[in-house]
Structures are given as structure tokens and as C-alpha cells.
Amino acid sequence: MNRITNIFVLAALFLPANLVFAEQSRWYSAEQVTHGMDLFAANCAACHGQQGEATPDWRKADDQGKYPAPPLNGSAHTWHHSMDVLRRTVKQGGGKVGGSMPAFGSVLKPEDINAVLAYVQSLWPEEIYATWAKANPDDAAAELLPVTSGNVDENGITGRLAKLLPPQTTISDPQATPVSGVYEVKAGSQFIYIDSTGQYGFVGNLIDLATGESLTEAKRTIERAAEIATFPIDDKVVFAANGEQRAYIDVFTDTTCPYCRKLHAEVPQLQAAGITVRYLAFPRGGENSQGDRELRAVWCAADPVQGMHLAKTQSVIPDNDGTCEAASAVTAGYQLGVALGVRGTPAIVLPDGTMIPGYRPHGELLATLGVEKDRQ
Numbered sequence: 001m002n003r004i005t006n007i008f009v010l011a012a013l014f015l016p017a018n019l020v021f022a023e024q025s026r027w028y029s030a031e032q033v034t035h036g037m038d039l040f041a042a043n044c045a046a047c048h049g050q051q052g053e054a055t056p057d058w059r060k061a062d063d064q065g066k067y068p069a070p071p072l073n074g075s076a077h078t079w080h081h082s083m084d085v086l087r088r089t090v091k092q093g094g095g096k097v098g099g100s101m102p103a104f105g106s107v108l109k110p111e112d113i114n115a116v117l118a119y120v121q122s123l124w125p126e127e128i129y130a131t132w133a134k135a136n137p138d139d140a141a142a143e144l145l146p147v148t149s150g151n152v153d154e155n156g157i158t159g160r161l162a163k164l165l166p167p168q169t170t171i172s173d174p175q176a177t178p179v180s181g182v183y184e185v186k187a188g189s190q191f192i193y194i195d196s197t198g199q200y201g202f203v204g205n206l207i208d209l210a211t212g213e214s215l216t217e218a219k220r221t222i223e224r225a226a227e228i229a230t231f232p233i234d235d236k237v238v239f240a241a242n243g244e245q246r247a248y249i250d251v252f253t254d255t256t257c258p259y260c261r262k263l264h265a266e267v268p269q270l271q272a273a274g275i276t277v278r279y280l281a282f283p284r285g286g287e288n289s290q291g292d293r294e295l296r297a298v299w300c301a302a303d304p305v306q307g308m309h310l311a312k313t314q315s316v317i318p319d320n321d322g323t324c325e326a327a328s329a330v331t332a333g334y335q336l337g338v339a340l341g342v343r344g345t346p347a348i349v350l351p352d353g354t355m356i357p358g359y360r361p362h363g364e365l366l367a368t369l370g371v372e373k374d375r376q
């Protein structure tokens, strides 16, 4: 073999197989793959192999029952995962699921994680990538954060933003938006848009002027639905539908609010139409307000449903000091409400996450939910 061939052989060994494809048909750029290759060699290759091939006996557990690192080159099942799952694996490691993959969240910036995953995917044969892209069309279509260079804070493009916010604020990974060069991050409960250097940002609604739709509000609605769905049902005071449930609403409520009482007076009609009403506490005057004390007493009552009903219909507050364990649901409801942008009560949240601020007559609610008034 002469020298020239040698160089070619070497190049073939060390270049990711699909670098050529990268620019046309995959979500990542060649630049990301190259950057990711360096990061992979430094952080991942020791366990997963230079080309993500792992060790031949990766299916065998060691003495402690731990498995070695699996191949990432498309021969195992890495391609079964969405980008979110892959990013989370690299960020958080496998500790939470009893694995031994280390967490890289404090080592690699979000754009580095994207780059390292770009390299990993560049190792996948075309048909494996195609299968993955079909199962994860949004991921495959997304133009993820480019490798940024220079002028970037040490913590990635959200670094400067993080310094401006209270230290506990969680900041999501930046997501591409339809506007080129503008990324969306969720900081606490707020959506913030930043440019790819992380130097400039703005808060507001991103509106599709062709349709008039607020893309930001659409995002908030989805988030709201997800967050309210994970709020424990046991922490809500539930007025169940009569008979088979046809829909439900979540209502942030305060026993001292007149329009909450007005809405509550119509709960029987909602129940009769097959609607479950799930109350979350939202003391509109904040902690230690009259509403806060009353709501805590309701949640601590032996029968909170009855307690809520009597408080709202007859101003009879359950006779307890509101210091039981269940009362933590009042704090939790208030915090969730604040995070979801509740400004007053009642605030009605529909199953898709749409929030209706204020009272609505039951007929209107039924129409909105697509349920007719009379089920007989």
C-alpha cells in the first residue's frame, strides 16, 4: 500500500460515515459533526468506543450486575429515542434508572450536546437514520442550535440570561423557532427569545402574521395542559360528573371570591351534563389572606368536597385550624397558578390547556367543551 492509499484508509476510518450526507438530508451541519467528534473522543469514546461501536460483549453484565456502555452507531437501540430523550440521557446520565452512564449536564453546553449527538447520528447507516427520522419528524426537521463560536458566555447561549434571573430559575435548552437565528427558552414560567450569541433577548408574543396565531400562546397552552395534568388529583377538590364523564375542567378558585361562588352555583348543571369540576386552591390575596385561611380549612376538612360546597354556598368554613398535611395543596395550587399566569379567580383551564380567565355561564362552558346541555 502506498502512502496516499494509507491516508485514505485512515481518513475513512476516522471520518464519520455519513459526513457527506450531513449537510443535505439530516438536521445537523457538517460543522456540528466535526465539533461533536472532538467532544465524543474526549468524553464518550472511552466507554462507547471511538466510533460508538462499544465492546463486543456489551450485552454482558459485570459482577455488580451493571452493563457496559452499548454501541451508539446504530447497531443497538439508540435510534429508538427522540432527541429529547437522547439529550436527557447525556445531560442526566443513567444514575436515575440505576445505570452507570455519567451525567454531562455540567460539562457540556446544550449546543455541545446537540453536536455530540450529531456525531453519534452521523455514525448511523442511512436506513437507520431514515427510520429514526420517520418516527421523530419534528426532530429530523428541526434546525438545532448551531455550534456557536467566540462571543458566547461560558454556560452556552443561556449563560447571560441565567445571570439576570434569580438563581433558582430553571432555564430550558434553547429551541429553534421559525425565525432564523432566534431561539426560544423557557425561563421559569416565561418564554424568552434570544439570539444565537445569547447577547440579546426579548420577551413577548411571536405571532404568525399569515394566520394571526400567537405561537408563544400556543406553546403556553401546551405547557399548561402538561403541568396541570401532572398536578396530583388528590390535591384537587373534585366534583365528579354524574354518570359517565364527558369532559373535565380545572378551576383555580378562592372561597372568598364572588364570581367563584357564582360559578360554583352552576356546578350541579355541569355535573349533570357529564362534566367533572376539579378545584385547585388559588388564594388571590396570597399567603395568610382570608382566602388562604379558608382554603386551608377546606382542604383539611374530613370531607373537602362538602367543605368547599358549604364554604361557597353558605359561607360556612370547616372548623379546623388549616394546618393539616393536605393543606400543602393550597400552597402548591397557588404556586402552580402563578407559574401558569393566573391573575385572578376563577380561572378555568380546559383539557387542552386553554385558560379562560373569569366566570362563564355553564351553558357557554358546555358549548366550549362541545357538550350539549341535556344529556338525556
Ligand code: HEC
Pocket: 039, 040, 043, 044, 045, 046, 047, 048, 067, 068, 069, 070, 071, 072, 076, 077, 078, 079, 081, 086, 089, 090, 093, 094, 095, 098, 099, 100, 101, 102, 104, 116, 117, 120
Ligand atoms: C463511564 C462510561 C460512559 C461514558 C464516559 C459515557 N457513557 Fe453513555 N452510556 C454508558 C452506559 C453504561 C450506558 C447504558 C445506560 C446506563 O447504564 O446508564 C450508556 C448509555 C448511553 C446512551 C443511551 C443508549 C441507548 O441505546 O439507549 C447514549 C445516547 C449515550 N450513552 C451517549 C453518551 C455520550 C454522548 C457520551 C459522551 C458525552 C457518553 N455516553 C459517555 C456509559 C458511558
